[in-house]
Amino acid sequence: MFNLTNLVQKAQQFIEPTLSIAGPTSSDRRPSKATLFRHQFRLPETQSPLQEITAELTLSPHHSTRGASGDVTSSEKERSQGNHYVGKLHLSEQFLCFSTQGSSFLNSASLSSSSSFTGQTHGAGPAGNGFTLPLCAIRRVERLHSQSYMFALAITTWNGSPDAKSKNAVPSGQKLTIQLAGSRQQCERFCDGLKKGLREGVRDVENLRVVVSQCYSEYLLADDTDDKKASGDEGKKAREHPDTGLGMVFKYPGNARKLRDATKIRLWREYLKENGRNGTLIRQPTFHKLIRVGLPNRLRGEIWELTSGSFFLRLQNPKLYTETLAKYSGRESLAIDEIEKDLNRSLPEYPGFQSEEGIGRLRRVLTAYSWTNEEVGYCQAMNIVVAALLIYMSEAQAFFLLSILCDRLLPGYYSTTMYGTLLDQRVFESLVEKTMPILWDHLVKSDVQLSVVSLPWFLSLYINSMPLIFAFRVLDVFFLEGPKVLFQIGLAILRINGEELLDASDDGTFISVLKSYFARLDESAHPKSENPKLRAVTRFQELMVVAFKEFAGITQNTISEQRAKHKDTVLSNIESFTKRTSIRNLGPESKRLSVNDLGFLYDRFYAVLYERQQRAEIMQHEADRQAKAGRAKATEVITGFSGKNVERGRVALGPSPTQMDYDAFREFLAGIAKWALTDSPSSPPEPNGSQSPHSYFGNSTRSRPPMSKWGSGPEPADHEFMRRLYRRWDTDMTDSLSLQNVVTGFAQVKGTKDIMSNISYFFELYDDDGDGRVDREGILRISEALLFLSRRGIGDQISPSHSITDFHSGGSPERSNRDEQFLSSISAFIRRCFEYADPDHPSNQGNQSLDQVKEGLDNFAIGTDDEDDLIDLKSDPATPVPSQTTGPTSPEHKHAKHPLSPVPSSEDPLAPTQSNTAESEPNGRTEKAKAANLALDPNKPLHITLPTFRMVILADEVLEQFFEVGFSSSFRLADAPLPSHASSSSNLTTFSNAGKQAAAATGGLGAGVVGGAGAGIVPPGKGLRGMLDNIVSDGMRVAAEVKRRMDEAQKEMDREARHGREEDEEEEEPPSARDRDLLEGAETADVDTSRGSAPDLLTPAAENGGSGVLEVNNTRNRSASDASRRVLEFER
């Protein structure tokens, strides 16, 4: 298939085709075409190939182009007059392009077929012979009727001087004849397109006029015609000499006579006269030859502009440069600071840059560019390159050329990680290895690192390696032919100095050999030769010959292939360096974590960010994904980098997000702590975390679309505790976490083995206002958080030593025992808290009850409300709102009434705890219980202090243990990442987690990402695992059912509560009365009639003690652990 199209194309190049194969093609169907097209003709990003047709270009003969050869010859013989070129005519939105280079925009723009222009170009550059005409530069198009079977167009271009018609020598605008080869229909269609484009093009004429007026060629030719008139006198029109760079004022480098500048100008004048200038230039072989011998000083800038395509950028938006400067004037940036540092040291030996004028120009160009491309900003070496450009170009010209350099010619060279530079060094090394194996072996043996020498060559385009005049000659060809030139020159340098380099055995000698070579570039290459002609050949000429003859095989395609080959290694090197550096720079806090842990956190952190970013992007572009991918591929053909949209986020490719929002944080935690996984991705309600993730996900069913919000990873839970953690870690109050924040956060949690500080930490998390007191609400939330954290196998957290083995040795009963223990511990915790709590200040109390009456707030949130409204200024106002919107399990949720309540819904399941806590008390302790119950009285607000909290924790062995090791070890970092078997034993949701975990742990960022994407939820049917999955989903169903019933009960309760509240003063009476009833030894089953069917479910767990809610949780846990137990049995 490829071969076929290739053949067809080749045939088209040589044989005059009678039929055109390429009809108009829609650009979105083959998007890669557009990129290829733009790269070939150096067109701006906005252009796409609308039409194309095989055509023959006929130019009237001129003496200066007589020597034309190459593609031309075959047809030249047949025709009597003029130069004929067969190629393709393309039409884009604003351009009409013709090239003899096989453009390969045929049906399949693949690597192989595109190589016809990325391949050898015989010095003509990718665009070959032909033209790139802005449509606005075409003055008229006539249809010729010369030959009956031919569809011919005569194009008259705009050449700036409309009244030139009268002059005899100068053609009135140049005339091109183009014969279209195609069916009549195709030709008509092309012409229609052209007509439309021309009409549109009229709008751009003004731009063209502006841009062209700054071109030296206009001046040169106008000069010419006028000169003839005024017979060489100074009687020129008062035409201003266009800005041709600092060289105009400060002299161009090199000796003009030696460079034969005048001769070159004369030749160019002739060429331009006959072949059009600036916008209307036609590329014939002479054009390329003239470039090869070196451009004349004043024309250099303009030709660079034309061959690199920056001219077309400027044409599109001539004012961009001045506008950018104006827009950002007075603003500051890091880039500007960096630029300032280097202004005085950019080509300092050139007089122009010892002057304010030159430095000012340099400053403005670099600054303007840093604003238009903030990702790149400023990179050292740009100053040198731009300084060099400014010798020959105006500021605006240099500005646009710089952006072509950064975007197209030197991709990634100046990025913040300089991956392009590093990659091309790698490519260069591999080319040396290929083309000069002996030298390469020598380098390896003597441990000389080639890139140490060659890196500056590439980064500053040989400008500060070679004497300037020669560097500019290299640039002349570089802009015409593209990046491969840098490689060819580099290889030629090594080849020429091969002998000497083979004698060099260390970096020093190696470098000095090359240094002295560069210093002698102007000397004769064959000083001892008999042949005077040979003696006249300079070393530089020799270099050019070797570069472009001997290394003609190095094509753009070679480079692209090599880039693709080495890209991954280079990127991952950079990434590991970046990782190392950023981990090391995390500050003193990070020292509390092991290096492995830090590495793990780093990977995990960026993996989450990257995945999320990518997911968001893919979701966003789902529709035109294919098109995008295709385009990316085409870019890859040219640059060796795949498209930005696919690769973005890779650290090595440049700036990527470094801040994590709350959702990302949840996802992040989910990969680190078991409790952070949602319990039931398929069933909306969250038993403990009570904030339903449902509203977030739309339909979060098990058969989610491949691109769920969480990708293939597990769904994270959303619990108040996580939110608090997030807020706590967000020390900069930016509502986002940096890696620094996360590491510091972990350092606090995991870095300490001290139980006391762990307890304080936990306490502070719930001490919203930082007054050292946690109120009733907070106590409940703490207990709830403890449950949340422990709901998955607290057992193995408390005694990590035998965690895993336990499960495998059928330790399930033990485990459930531990769970029960924990539950009762927590209920004891609540009880004790209330027992030992201090009452709030009475006056405070009064306020509260007043408030309460006024606002009709519900019982349980009073304390918090008060604090939040009146006292707590510190609490982050942003967080409560999202929690409110994401939260409510049920619409009737009581807290919907408190928009300011910081954690509105999470305490629901615990709401009944109060009563139940009391209820669980043995009868004998009624008095105490009564006291505790008093404390429960919402009208008597209370709080606990840190010492109380500590005491309560330490009073219970299980809790003590939890704070000693359990909590911090619930975060699994590198030293003990969530192992797959451990997690599967506790809950099957973690299956997918395990996969993700492993992936993240193994592959660093890059691999982690790829792996994470692959490691999805294990598809059912995958043998054992599939079955396990089923069992788990059974467990989940049970859990969900429990939850559902609980919710019903809850709703019932709410309704009741509201009902009660409506009865004003009575409101506290019923609940406390009920409480007392319960305390008097009521059966669990009778807890509350309003609970509906919940008690049925609860009964089996009743003996565990603890409150109703705790029991529910327990039941749920058990059903889950039942399931896992079954799983384990299966595994065994």
Add this chain to the structure above:
Amino acid sequence: MADSGAQAQPKPSSSVKLVLLGEAAVGKSSLVMRFVNNDFQENKEPTIGAAFLTQKCNLPTRTIKFEIWDTAGQERFASLAPMYYRNAQAALVVYDITKPSSLTKAQHWVAELQRQASPGIVIALVGNKLDLASSNPNSGSSDGDDADAAPAAEGEEEGEEGEGDARRVPTKTAKAYADEEGLLFFETSAKTGLNVAEVFTAIANAIPETSLKGPRGVGGQTSLGRQEDARVNLVGGRTEGAKEGCAC
């Protein structure tokens, strides 16, 4: 080159790879320029990638040939640095005494080197642009006869409170850090040449004999302590503050 050492030269010579690291425009290249050519350029082109220079340094017992890798300072060039400090036996981490941020960056480099570079690398922390600190008590003291290593530099800095015009990094701060990390420490001025040769001499002295590789290094060990008198020459030569201590 290796042979030249063997040519009946009394002192063995060994080459030492030295790398310069530090923030952009702190004067790395200028330090090298001063050391190698005894020259100073006000506007030195920024180093692209790295520059390579060599310079010999005569010690009493041996000659050290420094192979100096002068790296680019801009942040984004950092990822190229491993290429240059690979196998380096010595490093000069330079900061600008008028820019506190440059010391932070220097500290990062020190950490990077300690972890990534070859073990046993000799690191010198150098605060450059001392000429910008106006009240400079160092000016007279560099001709002290024994000013040949870290202790000497220490002496010079005494009494300096950082009240100099442009000085923003107090000597104490940097010195304390250097001591903590076990680095050589100097404050220099590439512009005036103050202390520049001392830095390199101190490094040369600090390079452990064992880490000198190659035949040249081995020779050095055998002739240890043979030429005590060379010391006098060395010290006397440094009065100019530049580089006579080190032959070109």
